[in-house]
Amino acid sequence: MKELERDLGLPSVLAISIGAMIGSGIFILPALALEIAGPAVILAYALAGLLVVPAALSKSEMATAMPEAGGTYIYIERGMGPLLGTIAGVGTWFSLSFKGALALVGGVPYLLLLFDLPLKPVALGLAGVLILINVVGAKQTGRLQVAIVVVMLAALGWFAAGSAPSVQSANYVNFFADGLGGLLAATGLVFVSYAGVTKVASIAEEVEDPGRNIPLGILGSLAFTTVLYVAIVAVLVGVTDPGSVAGSLTPVAVAAESTLGQTGVVIVILAAILALISTANAGILSSSRYPFAMSRDNLVPPSFSTVSERFGTPVNSITLTGAVLLVLIAFVPILDIAKLASAFQILVFGLINLAVVAFREGSAEYEPEFTSPLYPWVQVFGAITGVLLLTQMGTVALVGAVVITIGSIGWYLFYVRPRVSREGAATDAVRRRVGRNVLTETRSTVDDTHREVLVALTKNLDENRERSLVALAADLVRPDDGRVVVVRFEEVPDQAPLTENMTVQSPSDISYETRIESLSTELDIDIEADEIVSHDTKHAIVNFAGNRGVDTIVAEHEPLRLRSRLFGDPIDWVVRHAPCDVLLVDNLGYERPAHVALSGDGGPYPPLSVNVAEAIAAANDGDISLWYPAERKDTAQYKRTIDDYQSELSEMLSVPVRAKSIRADGGRPSNSDVVVRRGTDERMRNILFDDRPVFPSPGCTTITVYPRESRRPRFAQRLLERLTF
Secondary structure: OOOOOOOEOHHHHHHHHHHHHOOHHHHOHHHHHHHHHHHHHHHHHHHHHHHHHHHHHHHHHHHHHOOOOOOHHHHHHHHHOHHHHHHHHHHHHHHHHHHHHHHHHHHHHHHHOOOOOOHHHHHHHHHHHHHHHHHHOOOOOHHHHHHHHHHHHHHHHHHHHHHHHHOOHHHHOOOOOOHHHHHHHHHHHHHHHHHHHHHHHHHHHHEOOHHHHHHHHHHHHHHHHHHHHHHHHHHHHHHOOOOOOOOOOOHHHHHHHHHHHHHHHHHHHHHHHHHHHHHHHHHHHHHHHHHHHHHHOOOOOHHHHOOOOOOOOOHHHHHHHHHHHHHHHHHOOHHHHHHHHHHHHHHHHHHHHHHHHHHHHOOOOOOOOOOOOOOOHHHHHHHHHHHHHHHHOOHHHHHHHHHHHHHHHHHHHHHHOOOOOOOOHHHHHHHHHHHHHHHHHHHHHHOOOOOEEEEEEOOOOOHHHHHHHHHHHHHHHHHHOOEEEEEEEEEOOOOOOOOHHHHOOOHHHHHHHHHHHHHHHHHOOEEEEEEEEEOOHHHHHHHHHHHHOOOEEEEEOOOOOHHHHHHOOHHHHHHHHOOOEEEEEEOOOOOOOOEEEEOOOOOOOOHHHHHHHHHHHHHOOOEEEEEEEOOOOOOHHHHHHHHHHHHHHHHHOOOOEEEEEEOOOOOOOOOOOEEEEEOOOOHHHHHHHOOOOOOOOOOOEEEEEEOOHHHOOOHHHHHHHHHHO
16 A cells, blocks of 8 residues: 655645635735724734634644544544534535635736726636646646745735835724624634635645644644734735725735835735635635545545546546536625635534544544643634634525535435444544443432332232232332332222222222232231222322332333323323332233343433342342344444443442343344333323334333433433434
């Protein structure tokens, strides 16, 4: 396998990064930003440079951890997963396309100062030429890029030095006339001026000593360019009459004419044309590689990664990018192009900051030579300020960012998701965090006691099923020498008054109490029998549990059918209103269960379910099987995380534990004696999450566990579990 020679030193890195930034940011945007913020545009450039620092630090860190050829999309896709990778790829592609269009639409007016030509046709013609150049494979060499940077810096330096003596302090009066809103809006607009600061990361594989030169190159070029921008704009504002430059298509030429005469104008024009054509060509070159890279990752159709045998270039990707560029030039006003370019760049820089957090907190191998200081506060600051800037940039920018994001999500759901099974470091980081939180809850729940359990008998049961419920309750309270209260609830019609005659015991009642007393002796547990007559059994159960202060209710109940889920079931009311935990038993017998299965859907097992399973297994000298779906096509990251979680859970419990994959379609019959599963108390959550056992027909008693209100996971927590597990 061929490797790229690491022959780019710090000067080359600085030249590449500075050259990628200087262009539209100084030759076009100052006039547009002046209309928004007035003289405060000077501060807007400084503030924009400051707000780029978090993304610059984050990109520097990731580039030293993964010093290989690639771009922003690669880091975000690997860190945040295919979904956010799709958003970042599309967002970056649009941002670079908009930047290329901005360079051409903004650069042509400088050319028209020398030649009397129509603006848009010339811009479209230049765009067509550049697209054709990219298709046939010609590209600028490194030496040409360095030469252009030198010419630009020389011209701008001469302009600043020659114009500085002509600065009029009166031009800075009413510096903050447009207020904080105007300053932030202008900051958002000129943000794209610094978009090229992280471009050097895409050639990280060719940088010598990347751990040192990449951060120094990125941060050094950012500092230099920020100072240069602020100085040039300060001079530009100071040497022109207030408001005369605002809205001009050639602001630097206007300023040069007032201080350096026609010679200064010609030099500025040449520098501007060189810079903006170079920026436009680089924009087409780099933006067309995003569909190419995304195609190789199966995020867009494979045709975009096809390389022409004749030209050796990705013609389809370049053609699509070129078509977008031509449409932008022909139909979108320059101010909207600038806003959209900045909006998408802000969005991508925010994702860059989040990607670093994902790599740091996830389990993926990640060993950067350079680490961002003040982690994670710098990244949080960058993400939050990015959102703040977007909200201040006006409707066009905000709607553009939202439309691209929603469109990317739609594309991911309908095209990418069925084809891609990768996941990012962020998903694993969140998954591990969720798993740790559930384990912490489980530790505290495992130590909880069942001092008193109510066995609620709501229908006539045969003696074996009755005994099974009581034996289950006895196993729950046995470790704590607790008590079992067995109550037979009898419901009479509303028309029948509750009289003393109804409290007279029948032979059946006496037989029931005798059986319960004998169970107390047999099971060696304190068991109390009672009978309650009421008009409403469900209210009677909840009232008795509340007045008695029991810890758990055990009742027999068949699994909820679809009709019960949609239209309700009396036991649902008990689950929602009980002041304690509720265990609903699909009763197929309970005789010293030695093998207890804990049914799961691939995510963490609910703490109370773990508690119940351990109590049953410990009382019967048994073991626990951790069931999980066998059909899932999981990533290696997911499997490692689940293995770690199950290992920690096993160490926490006092009984033998083993993991077992179970087929959801049935497969072999279960050899478990009891299955413990999660229950949810809200019908719509049942429909949404479909919390059935992984193994739908276990052929043994199933216990569905419903925790009390204080223990129930919130909707957001369950949704997070579903998304990450």
